[in-house]
Amino acid sequence: MIIIGATSGIGEMLARQALKDGYIVGGTGRRVNRLEAMKEELGENFHYSEMDVTLFDQAKEQLRELIEQMGGMDIIVLNAGISNHPASSITAMEQMVIDVNVSGFVQLFGEAFQYFRNQGHGQIVGISSIAGLFGSSRAAPYSASKAFISTYMQAYRQRCRNLKQDISVTDVIPGFVESEMIEGKKGLFWVANREKAVRQMLHDIEKKKAVSYVTRRWRLIAWLIKVTPRFIIDRL
Ligand SMILES: NC(=O)c1ccc[n+]([C@@H]2O[C@H](COP(=O)([O-])OP(=O)(O)OC[C@H]3O[C@@H](n4cnc5c(N)ncnc54)[C@H](OP(=O)(O)O)[C@@H]3O)[C@@H](O)[C@H]2O)c1
Numbered sequence: 001m002i003i004i005g006a007t008s009g010i011g012e013m014l015a016r017q018a019l020k021d022g023y024i025v026g027g028t029g030r031r032v033n034r035l036e037a038m039k040e041e042l043g044e045n046f047h048y049s050e051m052d053v054t055l056f057d058q059a060k061e062q063l064r065e066l067i068e069q070m071g072g073m074d075i076i077v078l079n080a081g082i083s084n085h086p087a088s089s090i091t092a093m094e095q096m097v098i099d100v101n102v103s104g105f106v107q108l109f110g111e112a113f114q115y116f117r118n119q120g121h122g123q124i125v126g127i128s129s130i131a132g133l134f135g136s137s138r139a140a141p142y143s144a145s146k147a148f149i150s151t152y153m154q155a156y157r158q159r160c161r162n163l164k165q166d167i168s169v170t171d172v173i174p175g176f177v178e179s180e181m182i183e184g185k186k187g188l189f190w191v192a193n194r195e196k197a198v199r200q201m202l203h204d205i206e207k208k209k210a211v212s213y214v215t216r217r218w219r220l221i222a223w224l225i226k227v228t229p230r231f232i233i234d235r236l
Contacts, residue, residue: 002026002066002073004053004108005080007034009179010127013198014077019045021202026066026073029080053080053104054096060111067115075205076112077125078105083142083181094141101145106152113156113167121166125205126153130175130218133225134233157210168208172201175218190217 001018005011006027012034015027019042027035028051035048049066053059067073081101087093109124116122131139132146150171157169176182176191192215204212213219225233 001075001077002028002063002070003077003079004028004051004063005078006038006048007031009181010174010177010194010198010201011077011079012038013194014079014202015046016042017195017198017202024070026070028062028066053108054099056103056107059104060107063108063111072119073112073115073122075123075125076108077127077205078108078112079125079127080104081127081145081181083139097141097145101142102148105149109152109156116167117165123168123170123205123208124153124156125170125172126150127172127174128153130173130221130225132173133222134236137236170205170209170212172204172212172214173218173222174201174214175221177214190215 001023003011003015003025006015007029011027011029015025015038018025024045024047026047026049027038028049029035030050030052032050035050039046039048047066047070049062051059051062082097085093085096087096105126109126112122112124116124126149128149129143129146131143132150134143136143150173153169153171160167160169174192174197176188177197178191178194182188182191197214200216201212201214213222
């Protein structure tokens with residue numbers, strides 16, 4: 001299993017739990033010091049590659065090298081994401097969110113899809129968000145980027161079926177999960193313990209579910225958002 005964005009939060013916990021469950025795990029991220037520390041601690045079944053997903057060609061090359069180092073890949077988890085970024089202007093910040101969450105995602109998704117087509121099987125897991133189910137005034141590019149991920153993966157599930165490809169596409173939709181991303185944010189509720197959230201996520205990945213709400217209770221919120229009239233959502 002290769003986890004893109006394994007240096008903190010959900011991705012790091014997923015790497016730890018997957019290793020405990022017997023997977024050979026590859027992790028990536030820009031903070032190479034964290035990857036080195038994880039390697040030291042987690043041992044021979046953990047492989048890593050420094051990677052910035054916005055350097056598209058380099059990131060795809062690094063993915064290919066990591067696959068080779070690990071002797072293959074059956075599952076890729078496209079977890080890297082940001083909700084904010086220090087920048088000189090709002091537009092520059094929003095562009096960076098799109099570069100990581102959308103463009104980086106698409107580039108690595110495409111690379112993994114081609115690899116799995118050649119191999120004849122595989123699973124691509126993307127991490128969207130409950131925030132992708134509606135436009136949020138506090139995080140326009142973030143919520144839009146997560147809607148993109150969910151819609152994109154739904155389209156690829158259809159494509160895999162049409163092409164009769166044995167490639168599963170799993171959309172993990174978290175509510176709030178303890179991590180650096182939500183540190184200091186106010187007004188959050190049902191913030192899940194990271195270990196519990198990742199345990200559920202891993203279970204659903206193994207079941208090859210099309211969609212996984214993490215934690216489960218967020219399915220209720222997703223349903224509420226879907227049935228709430230637009231004029232109410234527009235006033236949030
Ligand atoms: N926590 C939540 O409540 C929540 C809710 C819904 C969805 N999510 C999603 O879950 C995923 C993981 O987030 P998290 O909460 O665990 O936050 P996090 O602790 O901030 O983890 C983000 C991960 O993404 C990587 N990343 C960010 N920018 C990158 C870049 N340019 N190139 C390569 N890797 C990059 C980070 O690695 P480096 O910084 O080392 O590069 C890190 O490993 C994200 O996609 C997020 O949108 C989180």
